[in-house]
Amino acid sequence: MLNNLDQEETYKMTDRKDSKLRPFMLGGTGSDVGKSIVATAFCRIFLQDGYRPAPFKAQNMALNSFITADGLEIGRAQAVQAEAAVVPCQTDMNPILLKPTGNKSSQLVLNGKVAGNQSAQSYFRKEGRSELRKAVNDAFDRLATNYNPIVMEGAGSIAEINLREVDLVNMSMAIHANAAVVLVADIDRGGVFASIYGTVMLMTPQERKHLKGVIINKFRGDIKLFESGIKIIEDLCKIPVLGVIPHYTDIHIEEEDSVTLETKSRLATEGKINIVVVLLKHLSNYTDFNVLERDPRVHLFYSNNTEEIKKADIILIPGTKNTISDLYEIRKNGVAQSIIKAHKNGVTVVGICGGYQMMGLEVCDTNQVEGEIKRFPGLNLLPVITELGDEKVTRQVEFNFLDQTQAHCKGYEIHMGTTSPTEEANDSPVNRKLDGTTDGYFLNEKCFGTYIHGILDNSSVIEYLLAPYSEKLNAEPLDIEAFKNQQxxxxxxxxxxxxxxxxxxxxLKETE
Structure with missing residues (x-):
């Protein structure tokens, strides 16, 4: 993530206390309509206009998370929005994070710390809801004392009437915050009139008082041809259409979750360094690869196709929410064998977090943290053994990569378990942290693993990774900070x- 303190000077922010704005909520007609991206845009717009905005989402569900400076966990989308707003991310921006562990259960992260695993049925029960409601309301209230305005984001549809009594993130939150709510609809998926009108009609009179407008997102074609459609919506719903945002392909902002990964290129290409990220079933923190994906020297793609994996110059094994389950899956579908064979043929293999655990001799789960399997063989690429544990490590870290002491690197850790070399193996860390501890295991320049997420956001690490393929390097490295701010x-x-x-x-200047 960018250095927000440096960026504050760039934008010369002045908190416009003379112009207090109401909280601004982006609610949706459904999931994946673009609420997160639109919220990110408004965080930057309000910053540019002299305000001090901050993002807020009471409850997020995602495998993609980020670690705050004080070692606590929040949804990655709110970290991105905070980055756009040039403010340090904190747990008050996302007090509840649900990280799916299976089809019907999730790990509950409350105020940045793991509070256990819950099934959907137990999480959405009415009993005990007041405790969670107080947690999210208190988080918002703390945030609102320091920032102006709060850019709020709903989850899914704001008209899930079967969940109204237990809602924490949509209209109940808007009412608590006295927020002005704008409904975001995705025209690209079709049925935009029905989705907008149906959403409005399903809201209670109290909820409708907070609904102030509509934004239509992902429009393709000539907007002038939709002018009659705008009037129809305004006449039906009695609220203004604040804008119609065209679909774009030339702006690159981190996505909230991995729903788009399988639609990205899954084929190797000529003339660049081909890097494949192994497409795991429980893949998490895929944003580890965003910088590489934007590097003009690289063609990065996601795949679990054994033939495509063989064509890569570099194989990256990502983090996972369930290491043993994904190890079992890649052994079953042949991906594990492809990785092992590629390594023998001189292809670079690097593992991050769960991927690092997979590269070892064995993953042990004595306490059955992940499931019923107590031990499972790894890929046998590194002489290490992992023991999974109940305690989650969450912290930001600064470190030196290998012996490169001239450039301090930054990243963060989110993992449950410890990985140690076997008795016969030499101590060979990848990273030396500034607190004196070490991380990872380095076999050679083409085979190593680390627990540090964000390691590939550091230019010194990227240059080392790409160096063996220097004959393909015919473009300049990417300046990630400048690129992100430009986006x-x-x-x-x-x-x-x-x-x-x-x-x-x-x-936003109206009091009611």
């Missing part, structure tokens, strides 16, 4: 151009 500014400009910001500010 946030492009996104803000795109949304600002297509949304009536004068009307947005008028709505």
């Amino acid at each position: 946030y500014d492009k996104l803000a400009a795109h949304v600002r151009k297509h949304v009536d910001m004068e009307l947005v500010y008028k709505i």
